Amino acid sequence: MQSRTSVPGEAAQLAALTRFLQDFCVTAELPSAAALPFEIALEEIFMNVVMHGSPAGRLARVDVSLALCDDDLTMAVVDDGPAFDPLSLPAPDVNAPLDARRVGGLGVYFVRQMMDAVSYTREGPRNQLRMSKRVIRAKAAPAGTKPG
Amino acid sequence: MNLRIEKIANVTLIVAQGRLDFSAAASFQAQIEQALAGAGGAGTAVVIDCEGLEYVSSAGLRVFLLAARNAQRAGLNFSVCALQNAVREVFELSGFSRVMAVHPDRAAALTAAAQKPA
Numbered sequence: 572m573q574s575r576t577s578v579p580g581e582a583a584q585l586a587a588l589t590r591f592l593q594d595f596c597v598t599a600e601l602p603s604a605a606a607l608p609f610e611i612a613l614e615e616i617f618m619n620v621v622m623h624g625s626p627a628g629r630l631a632r633v634d635v636s637l638a639l640c641d642d643d644l645t646m647a648v649v650d651d652g653p654a655f656d657p658l659s660l661p662a663p664d665v666n667a668p669l670d671a672r673r674v675g676g677l678g679v680y681f682v683r684q685m686m687d688a689v690s691y692t693r694e695g696p697r698n699q700l701r702m703s704k705r706v707i708r709a710k711a712a713p714a715g716t717k718p719g
Numbered sequence: 720m721n722l723r724i725e726k727i728a729n730v731t732l733i734v735a736q737g738r739l740d741f742s743a744a745a746s747f748q749a750q751i752e753q754a755l756a757g758a759g760g761a762g763t764a765v766v767i768d769c770e771g772l773e774y775v776s777s778a779g780l781r782v783f784l785l786a787a788r789n790a791q792r793a794g795l796n797f798s799v800c801a802l803q804n805a806v807r808e809v810f811e812l813s814g815f816s817r818v819m820a821v822h823p824d825r826a827a828a829l830t831a832a833a834q835k836p837a
Contacts, residue, residue, distance in 0.1 A: 585742055607774065607805045614776045618741050665814030669791060672784055677813055678777040684812050 572599055572639045580620045580631035580650060588613055588635060592646075595637045601644070605706035608685035609646055612702050615678030616648045616657065624652025624698070643687075645703040655698060656691045658683070720772075722750050730832045731758040732825070736771030739779030748782045755786065761794030764832035768825050770801035775809050787819045800828035 576591045578584040592613055596606035617633060624631040631652035638645045662683075663676040683689055686702040693699070720737030733754050739747055751767075758765050767786070775783075783799065790797035798820035802810060810816040822828035 582741060585740065589740070604804070610774065611776055611809070614740055614778075618778065663813075665812070666817070667814075669784075669787055669818040672788075672815075672818065674777055674781040674784060677780065681777060681809065681812060685808075 573637065575634065575636040577632060577634045580617075580625050580633045580652065582618070582621050584633075585614060585617060585621075588617055588633075591635065592637065595639075599639050599644075600708060601639075601706050602708075605644070605708075608704060609644065609702075612682045612686060613646065613648070615682055616700055616702075619655075619657055619678065620648070620650045620652055620698075623655060624650050626653060639706075642705050642708065643703050644706045645701060647699060647701045649694075649697050649699045651697050654693050656693070657700065658689060658691045720747065722747065724750075724754050727829060728833070729759060729763045730829060731755075731763065731765045732829075733765065733767045734771065735767055735769055738774040739772060739782070740774065740776050741778040744778040744782055747779065748785065751782060751786045752789070755789055755793065755795065758790075758793075758795055762796075764796035764798070765790055766797075766822075766825070766828045766832060767799045768801055768828070769799055769803065769806055770825070772806055773803060775806050777813075780809060780813055780815060783815060783819070796832055798822055798828050798831065800825055 574595050578587060589610060592609055593606060620631055620633055631650045634649040636647045657679045660676050660679050663680055682702060687704045689702050691700050720739055720743045723734040725732040731754055755765060787797050800822040801824050802821065822831060
């Protein structure tokens with residue numbers, strides 16, 4: 572099962588992307604607990620592109636694709652902004668005291684921690700971030716029947 | 720997302736519901752700041768009840784961080800309670816559950832607020 576969408580890299584598109592992901596997970600009969608890490612990863616990576624990925628005067632284009640293969644859900648976020656590897660960001664200090672706390676870098680840290688595998692490649696003019704994680708299906712439909 | 724503010728004795732209880740993503744963070748922050756300002760000053764307590772909070776991203780977490788810091792500076796006793804699993808995971812991964820008081824439910828948060836003035 573696969574699905575793909577494409578949006579301009581602006582904050583107002585976050586709701587549409589989240590809905591795209593949620594719809595996919597409902598159709599694939601994934602429990603909401605399985606969808607949540609992907610919702611967080613999608614927001615964190617997309618908002619990084621929104622904040623840093625659009626050179627002046629031009630909005631980046633962001634393609635999101637989802638593929639469910641066996642029990643692994645893979646999400647790829649591809650943008651045509653300037654080359655940037657979010658995985659190169661230093662890990663945040665998650666032990667700092669309250670006063671010294673910063674939120675920068677936490678989003679990518681969540682992605683690394685929540686996903687089973689994350690990889691970045693620069694392909695021509697595009698950044699590609701692929702994330703995958705094993706998901707537990709709600710329940711398998713009996714063979715030969717269709718849900719609903 | 721929705722936010723409701725209740726006063727219980729010297730405790731300002733902020734009941735948060737829904738999704739706290741980037742889009743909701745600015746309004747959430749403004750309302751929290753207003754609630755902190757009206758909390759009653761040093762020695763009073765502020766509890767954010769997260770039982771109905773389904774989702775928090777790093778943008779949402781930033782609001783909790785600012786709230787905890789502002790509360791500390793104002794001498795308020797700040798805590799959060801009743802985190803759903805998905806939200807608890809974000810608090811634990813980020814280490815936020817080590818820098819702010821997290822209670823299992825509202826009753827525990829209110830008891831702690833009554834026993835431990837800031």
